[in-house]
Each structure stands twice: as C-alpha cells, then as structure tokens.
Amino acid sequence: MIPTAWPLAVSAVLFTIGIIGVLVRRNAIVIFMSVELMLNAANLAFVAFGDALKTLDGQVFVFFVMAVAAAEVAVGLAIIVNLFRLRESVFVDEINLLKG
C-alpha cells in the first residue's frame, strides 16, 4: 500500500518541472510539452486522491482532463504550424504579433 503523500509529492515535483520548462524554454513545441507535463501532474494528484478516498470520481476527472488535453494539443499545434508559416520560427521570443 502506497501512502497518499508519495504520489502527491511526485505530482508537485512534476508540476514544478513543467513550470520550469514553460519559463525557461523558448521553443513553442517544448513549451507545449511542458504544459502536458503539468496536466499530467494534475492527473496524478486526481488519481492519488481518488485512491485515498476510495472513489472513482478522480479517475472520471482524469478522463475529462485527457479529452481536453487532446483538444488543446490539436488546436495548439495547429496554431504553431500557422505561426511557423507566418514567421518561419517557433521561438516565442521572435513572435510578437500582439505587441505584448
């Protein structure tokens, strides 16, 4: 039997790794991968709490999060492809269309 604190600690560390990736990397695709890491950290927390509380609701939420993540990846990669056509680059420092 695994203590509930263990997967939660792993989830927290994984989320932190994802945040570091989003903040440090400049390649838009790697930033997307880091976002996926963060989503998976949240999923792990859901499953861990569901296991601790002996309920399936956490797994149902993970199911929905996976569907939303698939949708997000499809749309996001389409945006990256379009951006690459426009700018010939996927490095977010060179993309300032919104003048932010």
Next chain:
Amino acid sequence: MIPALFIGFSLLLLVSGLMVVLHKSPVTSAMFLVVAFCALAGIYILLHAEFIGMVQVIVYAGAIMVLFLFVIMYLNLGHDPEHGATILLRRLIGWIAGALVVLQGAMLFAGRWALGPTSTEAPPLGGNTQALGQLLYSRFLFPFEITSLVLLVAMVGAIVISKGRSTRTPDPIPHAPHAGLQAVLRPGDTVTPPTPPGGGEA
C-alpha cells in the same frame, strides 16, 4: 514490492520529465516525454486506476505524441546531424534493445515470469473499467456528452486554423461583372480584367 515499483516509476518519471525540459533537441524531448507518460501509466496502475493507465499509454504516449512528432517533422525542427561515432553507438543500442526484446519474449514463453496473484482478495467482477464506464454513463453523462462536443470543436478549429490565411484562395467567381469587383477595390489598385477560359476574345 509495490512501494519499490512506485519509487522506480517515480524516479523514471521525474528524470525523463527533467530531460524533456533540459534537452536541446525537440525530438529527444518528445521521446523522453513518451518515457515519462509510460512511467506515469505504471504509477496509475499501482494506484488502482487500470483503465486510466491504459488510456494514458494509448492516448498520451500514442496519439498525442504522434501529433507532436509529426509537427516537429513537418516544421523540420529536429536538426540532428548524424556523426560516425553516434551512428555506431545507435546501432549498438539498437542491437542491445532487440536482443532484450527477444530475451523477454523467450522468458515470457518459458513461464519464468508467472508471478501469480499478489493480493489474496479477488478483484471485483468487470474491474475498474466497468465501474468507470457505469459512472461515466450515469452520473457523468452530461459532461461526457459535452466532451464529445469539445472534441468536435477542437477538430474543426484545428483544421480551420492550420489551413491558414497565408494561402490565397482563388477567386470563387471568375466571371463577376466589374461593378461588383470595384466594391472591394481600394483606389490606386490596378485592375486586370479576368481572361475568359478558352480565349474567347482572341
């Protein structure tokens, strides 16, 4: 046994997650992301979420990563010059991996890895998948249907976005009268009359 497996999967997950962030080449990052997702699937199974673990492998490590790799390939981002030493090393790793697969198959068929049931209590009939399916189609039916709508919208949106505005669509009405065309022309534009197909004027 189970805590040791959990620690092993967690270490694999965190190390490959770090490699996703730290590695220079996007292709290698994507490969480490596949490893991370598979390790996470193992953790899910250890936490009694068998269906989620399988879906993790199929959807994340399968479909989503194929999408990532396809875009990396399409944009030609994986600048990976192959030097002589590297390709020899890769061949060596390939042979080792192939030998491992053959060895695993042999041991599996020899029955050496038949561990037997680890827990004395029998799993419930139908298991995790049936329970999750019944929950999805009863209490969570409305969110489940909304999910299908989300996926449809994402599919249409991805197609519309990736078609893009950069490609100019051909004029849908080639024989439109000039009065209609001038409405969208700004002053200063040069107008060339459309040539009819077949060269009727000549």
